[in-house]
Amino acid sequence: MGLMTSLKLPSLQSVRELFVVPTPVPSLHDRKVLITGAASGIGRATALAAADAGAQLVLTDIQADALDAVVAEILDRRGTVLYHRAGDVSDYEWVAAFARGVDAEVGVMDVVMNVAGVSAWGTVERLEHRHWKKMVDVNLMGPIHIIESFVPQMVRRGTGGHLVNVSSAAGLLALPWHAAYSASKFGIRGVSEVLRFDLRRHNIGVSLVCPGGVATPLVETVDIVGLDRGNTAIQREIAGFHKIAVTPEKAASAILRGVTRNKFMVYTSFDIRFGYWWARKFALPYEVVMRIANNRFDYLARLSDLASAAGAADRTGTEASRRAE
Template sequence: MKRTNIHPELVVVTGAGSGIGRAIALRFAAAGAHVVVSDLNRDSAAATEAMIHARGRRACAARLDVTDPSAWEAFARDVLADHGVPDVLVNNAGMLVSGAFVDLTPADWDRQLSVNLLGVVHGCRVFGQQMIDNGKRGHIVNIASAAAFTPTPVMSAYSVSKAGVKMLTECLRLEFGPKGIGVSAICPGVINTNIGEHAVTVGVDEELVARGKELTRRVQDAAAKLPFSPLSPDLVARAAQRAVRYDLAVVPVRAEAWLGYFLLRIAPGVNRRIAQPLDVERIERVGRRVLRLIDPTSSEPAGAQAISAPIEVSR
């Protein structure tokens, strides 16, 4: 791999109020960049900004609704006026809509695609134009998912959105590459974030949803206590930095993501069937086993029988 000559001094990160976005903002700030921390929740963005300042690094916070093209235009103008053209843009903001395909309404699809896919489109457009007009090297990092290449039941909208992000990234590499702008897709597997906590579940009993979220929370809490952090969002942050440093096209994160990435190429039929047998009861059993593996002292809550959706704790 050949190193690029990009040394990020100004980095813009969306969805940086928590999870993967916060980890990415912290890591780029630690490397010396001024980070523009944006999030739909202004208070969450401010909390990340405060964490960066507490470490003696530079950041500023802003509210951004990634589904609003006019908000993107205004945000890009403000960044340009206050700080200049970013060296790196990280399109991280995302959410999860899950449910059986026939239960998803047009509004569910609009909600999923407007955040996960069109939000990335808008960011690439406004900041890509700035980078092109400025005439200097830059890089765009789009946070996709292992779901981009491994189909999963009851997550069709999410998987389509992330597959779209991956394909958009590869198309833009061809367009932006000759102009000195790299574009990368990061595809995490299971990562400890709160995406499941804020997920929209369609056509599922609310009591089962609550049970699923409780089991997910317990797995996350147990994983956070481990010294080697196997589900840490910082794994994705490091991958984002590596993508910029070496201008990588697609970067899977964690073993399950790499497995899907290679199976898609060498055994696509197997890849399509990997998740086919999954149902909510089996997913719950897997979640319980993971919890016992991470924390052998944990006890199963009384009455827990099934959960509503996969323990989807990644981006």
Template sequence: MKTVIITGAGSGIGRETAKLFARKDHRVVVADIDEAGAEATVEQIKADGGEAIAYRLDVRHEHEWEQFARWIGAEFGSADVLVNNAGIMDLGGFVDTTVAQWQRLVDIDLMSVIYGSRAFARQMIDAGVRGHIVNISSGAAFLPSELEPAYGVAKAAVLMATQSLRVELRPHGIGVTAICPGVIRTNLLAHGERNGLSAEEQEKWRAQADAAQTGLAYAGPDKVARVIERSVRNNWAVVPVNPEAWFIYGLIRLSPTLARVVPSVLSFDRAEKLLAVGKPLLDRLSKGKVTA
């Protein structure tokens, strides 16, 4: 039985990944700042006959990662698999995003990956474990965009950090993978922010963004979980998931110039007009996918 750590496992991709690894007879440590969500994931795993433990972790803080690694070492000797999944997605122009908002997103989406990878890579090396580290990047890592510059910057850095770590850990027999999902049916945007809006406008935007993400998403978090599990078994390097992520990945490799031109067409004004026009259809799509 291997010890598998998954951050942000109180919901979405993290929860489905935790459930899948537990069904593969692995011990899963469900790490999340949302203790109620983490416990709910554990309850679902145990109800299915699996083994899981909840652990409260604020991924923004290096000292919490160090404490977490020490606890894992004392309890289980070493982690075998680490999935750095915790993240947020805020939208807003480069200039509209304040320094504090940039810092928050970088702390959660990028620095948490660095803290976790460093702490558990050291643990795996010291224990002689031929383990695996999975970092969740994004299709946004391939594509510059006015809509999500801070998120794209952080996820592009995750992608490069993952590839650098893969080179460094190869001699130790430790695999490293970057997963780039695309648009998935999760609550990512519902928990995010649209920078530059008032509190009242923010709530209205979240509802619209959540409906758009649910309605437009090609797949659910269970698909990403399956890709993560296969990536660990096969030691894949960079893995787009949805068709749009594969398209963008291919486009940036084929023509970086074209990949910069295409997203420049979609501004916030155009995006919001499209959302307003398509709202009835998106509402129907999102309700159908939630109840399916």
């Protein structure tokens, strides 16, 4: 009896709170916003869009000169950059020092955006340890370093905020050759899923951004291990990607909308939203489509290998002819 009387039934207010989630950051105006990877691609576009929305920015990127150029562009547009510093988010000691500097000069963030990322594709027999390590170090541990260095202050302040983590379509779907990349992107998806509920009681929203094709410099620099990017067939596939890719500005708009509407899943294009829904609702058809896609990638790899072998044979023949002369 004593135990029963000590338990309280949930009030109507507490039940309502289970279903109605307030929006912690309905506007970016005058909000302090940290963005990593701000020197190019989605990060740059998001920084510019946030500045236009009246945000007070804290920016970082590993590319110092490009970061300075973005800061100058924002200031030219009468935006506000409170603090910026170039550095590597995969280096925890650097991130911790960066956070101490931000805390001292700027204060607690209202919004923290983990946008910085790198990419490498390849089959398991072609990928090297360095590829796996770099994906996890930058794409997973980088955001974790930022989260542990900036989010606790938001919790202690007690006035809410928002966290954005950029994953990928490869964090939702079994895309061919993406094992190392997906290890990091599925990882940050898991972190975000848990923090979505852990941080809710502190009125801190969480958004997981899952871009599909976005026309950024990352597309041209992605390390496709074991493939000759100069091969005509590979070039055709890359050109086809550009035809369906959205602009970084469209991705940035989706991210800011996700923050101000407190959306957990943020898609930058309909194809990924539909693909993820399809994978969850129709398991067998999804498996068949993934097998077809994997076969397509395998075909491209064999084409590349044949072209490389033919090129090597031509060079060997040319060298032999020269020696004979």
